[in-house]
Amino acid sequence: MMTIPFGFRRFAAAAILGVLTACASGPVSPPPPVVAPPAVDKPSAAPPVVMQRSRSRWVKADWSELPGWEADALMEWWPALQRGCDKPPLEWARICIDARNVTPASNASARAWVQQRMQPWRVESVDSAAEGLITGYFEPLVEARRVAGGSFRIPLHGAPADLATRKPYWTRQQIATQPAAQAALRGNAIAYVADPLDALVLQIQGSGRLQLTEANGQRKLLRVAYAGHNDHPYRSVGKWLIDQGELRTGEASWPAIKAWARANPKRLDEMLWSNPRYVFFREEALPDPALGPKGAQNVPLTPGRSIAVDAQSVPYGTPVWLDTTEPLASTPLRRLVMAQDTGSAIVGAVRADYFWGWGDTAEQQAGRMKQTLRMWALLPK
Incomplete structure (x- = not known):
């Protein structure tokens, strides 16, 4: 069945009402013709800024695009950042010096620190697909x-x-x-x-x-x-x-x-x-049981704040914003993590393996994790 656009339905109802009124009251003068306003050229939107990598494309984004960004407990992420700064990529050296000399007093101050120094980029596949897959692993x-x-x-x-x-x-x-x-x-x-x-x-x-x-x-x-x-x-x-x-x-x-x-x-x-x-x-030896095993970046992994990635899509040492859900639940899992590891099955642009830690709960969560993922990489400004 053909669907009549809403504007046309409204006009048709008015026309029917007009005919009924005419039958009861006599001829009605036709309405004046509608004159469309002159067309105004709108400025075209600027093309997105794109950075091409070997297995992904990064699209420059705004902080407002990161779902849940204002709610993350960034103080929990800070130790993972500092461990990553033990083996920083060259472009992160300056920020790592800053990170070692400051301890944020709150999640809000940590968020302000990040936004002042970093720029988010949406990670997509080479053919512009923004959704991928996240799995989990544990010790x-x-x-x-x-x-x-x-x-x-x-x-x-x-x-x-x-x-x-x-x-x-x-x-x-x-x-x-x-x-x-x-x-x-x-x-x-x-x-x-x-x-x-x-x-x-x-x-x-x-x-x-x-x-x-x-x-x-x-x-x-x-x-x-x-x-x-x-x-x-x-x-x-x-x-x-x-x-x-x-x-x-x-x-x-x-x-x-x-x-x-x-x-x-x-x-x-x-x-x-x-x-x-x-x-x-x-x-x-395991001198500090609170530290995870060393990942591919050669720094200890942090439960809930380290991920494995395809290094040809996201370099080691990169902060990454995740937008996914908990295993077997619709509860959002949105947080800042560090790309600090890899794996033979972790291949592709929007692909991550989430480190849950150790113990029975970590085993259960990691063993069931297989969710849709969107991700944003942060780079120094």
Whole structure:
């Protein structure tokens, strides 16, 4: 059915009313012709200022375009900025000197400081798409033993001596089943965990915390950090479960993967071996448990204020405004973060991986996070 424009409907109703009045009252003089006012040329809007990068385009923006900008608790972001200033990009050196010499008294003063020194740019894909994807990651916290025993028999290996000479190295399945591969790694275990899923998540995340029991019974908290891999491609076990018809698309969160593994113990190895990549670790002390692992910028990550990015879209050390939502909820997640890390799956212009921290809540949130994202990068004025 054709839709009549509102203005035309209003005119038509008046015309009908006029006919009825004419029938009751006699002829009515026609209205004078309507003369349109002369056209006035409006000044054309200035073209947007665009900065082209290898995998993105940045469009100059106004602070008013950042949803929720006035509500963010920027005092929580300040430590992430200062850690980023330990390894600042060249263009941030001047601002980092200022940041080290000031401690804002409030969120409002921190916001004023940022707005005085920085300019927001909307990040888009090279074909001008402003929406992308945000996922989450975390630092696992796992019980471990220095010596194998009881249920603690799954090794976390350090990098073997022949890793650089054998390329590709043994696959995950070969390390689990072949005597030659096991011989190459003998004596190279940093610690042992009880659950192969704990070993897998440490390898997927690239680092983690161990609540370690030493051989003498002493307990200590330490970190295992990424030290290399076997040069085989990473394959998602979540995608494998979808391809097997075990989970539907959109269901392959880490909690769902763990639940499937618990319900299907006879197929656990099959799932694990679908990912041939095997990651090796190095042991690190953990003098300050409040600090996260070091990201690709080589500075400690800050829970809730650090993200991983595609460095060809957003350089490390860049403040980034996020506009997204909490996992499995419509609650807005709008805050200033620092681009301080990367990952093999973090590719594209409007793409980020949000660091949730460590512990059970971080694991649950990170494992379920897969939301639409808009982002703005801040650059020095």
